Amino acid sequence: MKILVFGATGSQQFNIIGEAKKRGAEVVAATSSERSFDRLNKAGAIPILANMNDADKMREITKGIDSVALLIPVSLPNPVDGLQYAKNVIDSAKANGVNKIVWNTSAWLSSHKLGIPGEDVKLDIRDYLKNSGVDYVIIEPTIYMENMMGPFCAPFVKKEKKIAYPTPEAMPIGWIASRDVSAFIVEAIYSTKLKADTFQISGMENLRGNDLADRFSKGVGEKIVYYPQTSTEFGEILKPFVGEAAAAGVASYYESIQNATTYPAKFNPDMSKVLEKLPIKMTSLEQWAKGAREYFFS
Template sequence: MNELVLTYGAGGTQGAPVAHGLLAAGYRVRALVRDVQKNRALQEAGAEVVAGDLADPESVRRATEGVERVFLMLPFTGGGNPLDYAHNAISAAREAGVKLLVLNTSGQTPRQSTGLPMLDYRIHLEQGLRESGVPSIVLRPYAYMENLLGPWVLPRLQQEGVLAYPTEAERPISWIAAQDLGRFAVAALGRPELAGQAFDLGGPQALTGPEMAQAFTRALGRDIRYQAISPEEFGAIMGRMMGPEAEAGIVAAYRASAAAPLDAMVVDMAGVLGALPVPQTPLEDWVRQHAALFGGAPAPASAAGAAG
């Protein structure tokens, strides 16, 4: 295989499984990171780790030289305009004659403008990529299981057995594990004939809040109950980490989600798996993998009734 793939975000939760998956599949991997010293594990795994920043067009151009394929995702934090970052990466890919760019939108792309910049930028992001002429595949993961490792979940789950999240209890969500997004990205990078297509991505199950709590209960071997928290409560937690401007946007986005149809976060994966056949992780299995973070050892599979 031996093709060189440039990966963005390879030092983070979403990007690392892509980089490691590409290495395992036999690709050569170049990872653009802000701090090389903090990404020794990537180097030890066999990646070429180079320093750069999506906000710096020249460093992006240097990183893209000689690259045949690109995995692009944009930082969620750090200030700046994500569309400017995307422009830098896409322009560099076009100049380098990249054969295929796979974009991870890191969230659901609205079907039409919502008036909320935090959501609508993905519409402009996909449009800019299409207009660039760079062959591309778009991946749109709806909701990451890793969101359940945030500070709005962990303290109460550990101390009270409460799974708190800012969505109504009856709303089903197709949660996807970051490791599965990595598998989809690697599969897409190997399918240039799919260029021009976009895939909504979810997990193998669409679960309501109580169904999520049941999966946690089985995986951890102790009673867990679901509690819907308000967008304002969730935003306040995020605001302490990201600032008041981000807090306002997050609150508005979750209010908009609450007004959407009940099945708006449900993904039918049959068509996706026909094009990109990769194994998927049920929530219960994912919770077992992270049991120590949730405050205990995983329950034995026989006692927990693991899903087959």
């Protein structure tokens, strides 16, 4: 099995390398920077320099590939460009006889367009993939535990012993570990029964803010409290890392949640059914926090 991974330099897809290597796969990791080569090599992947906006390059690197693990960058200056990036990969995969595309959507897809370019374009990508003629699996993860390692959260943990996140304390979330998402993706690649399937995945615990802080506290061995961050503060911290447009879009999304009378679902109560088709070992928030303790308190 030869797998081409997009986004392998980031936390969302990096663990695909290790999970695929466990199955004996050869992993090719596309990256836009040669600075990532050493890290990807050490992880066991074959790095290749390629930009998703280059259709010719996509046709070149998908030759001889069995499956593609797809991720669209979240930090595009113009989020709508994500559709063309996806088309370049999907069209190339089809032309070169790739068996399957497994797309990590980075979040649960909305039922309709929200006026947020970075989220709305995913619905167009979904439709294009479904109509492409290539076998596919769509993996929709809820909020990553690794988000707590981000610049909008980690400094608060280190300096103030607060878990900062721009969701109300009362809003429950089924936080999921990046490694678990990667394991789902690899299982989907290897499953011959899955050819046109979509899975909304979450962690096994549906945690409100104070519950999150409690599990995190137990994991790191420190007393941590929950801090419901404002969307404005969140967006300002995020801006230098993903660009003004992407930060504004994400901040707008969280502002809508903060102003909502009912909260969007971020937990799948039927994860047992998902695990029947994609059997992996799930990670609890406490387990994840225990493993990440050194990152926060070294």
